[in-house]
Amino acid sequence: MHINVFDHYHEQTTAVHRLDPRVKVVVVVLFILSNALLPDGVWLAYALMGLLIWLAARAANLSMGFLVKRSLIVLPFLLAAITIPFTLPGTTILTFHVGQHALSMSDAGLIRFISIMVRSWLSVLAAIGLTATTPFPDLLHALRHLHVPRVLIAIISFMYRYLFVLADEALRLLRARESRSARSLAGKGGGSIWWRAQVAGSMIGQLLLRSLERSDRVYNAMLARGYRGELLTMTTHEMTSRDWWVGATAVTLLLLIQVGGHTFL
Template sequence: MGAGHAHVLYRESASPVHRLPPEVKIVAMVVFTLAVVATPRTAFWAFGAYALLVAAVAALARVGPGWLLSRALIELPFVLFAVALPFLGAGERVELLGLRLSEDGLYGAWNIVAKGTLGVLASLLLAATTTTRDLIVGLDRLRCPQILTQIATFMLRYLDVLVGEARRMRVARVSRGDDPRFLWQLRGFAAGVGALFLRAFERGERVYLAMLSRGYSGRMPAVWQGAGAATAGQWLVAATVPVLAAGVAATAVLLT
């Protein structure tokens, strides 16, 4: 049973960005994204500036453009709609590459693709430089409701356990000749999902019993929150990117 280091997005490194406490990176990412979203779509130069900022942070974090761009493909299904806009959009038509396209639609498509890509790239940089565990610690320090961080903590811990159980059940099913090819042959699979749910439920009960046995009284003790929280200096360092982005956004709004 291979229990490998299942980091899908995190890239191990000791870069200055990696060393920043998670909470400042989360805030920086959110503020940056807000600045991008608030920028008027016609301020093309502003999006260039944002792209430069992302590239600078990526270089500092030693995250290569190939890694970043290939993972940014995840946004494709979400921006697919944008491709249709120039054809469907109303208003003035312009001639482009022999096609008569809606000018408004073109701007709309650009707006979605540019802002979406920058947001995805910023999130990817956060994920590449922060472990999932640290993300939860950061959210906790940002006073995110404990119920949410606790659910995320449990998910982080038990996702691998559940995936392992599902894999073993599938292997056992396939070993007995189950080979579903059509929808109506999925009975075994469906029963497996039900069994997995029951197992997860029962495990939940056992975990809770074990927690009770160690004195759990309904509230997680806030143990590590204090240690290693961000200093004022780290907040300032991390603030450079969102402050620059906010400056760009403000200028763009004033100019258009």
């Protein structure tokens, strides 16, 4: 397995890719925040937010198809909000009959449901755009510059570094289980649920012990290379005037949409 197997970075050299990661992180976080702050049912404001994403995706040479496909990950969570149209009081627009019960859908509820859906979707698109145009190590570097505690960033970097190593280890354990588990063509696999859980639990316990031992070895190797509790990095990110301009423009646009959404859209 390759080290970057989990990264969704799309190798390109567009203007968006070259933008300082700090600018991208700040703009995306502000985008998500202003998304959350927009009231319900301001469709034009949502459309403008969507337009911003579309423009950024074009500039970054990312296909909308890719963004939309990845954004389907939030779909299951929509179930959490699906009851709103039926529970928020408002004018009834539709009534379903389930047996002898009647489910009535209110206009206010429907507007709120769709608003939540659209806002959540736009936020996810923005976050996907961020990871698709910024290599993950750069993203972490940006967070470090933005004063996220260093220890935390160092831990996440380490996790990222060893993700594929331990995923490989887990896949080997899974392969081993596959190859020692016979299954009759007709029936399903044997064993009680508790027995199966025990097998999986032993694998996880095994993986845990191996990981602990590995962290020991890693630590010793780091000590041997002069580690003193501080991670150093070779890449430096410098903010250029272009970065400032792009960031300022994006923030201004977000502010305008926000003000518009609250007053006249």
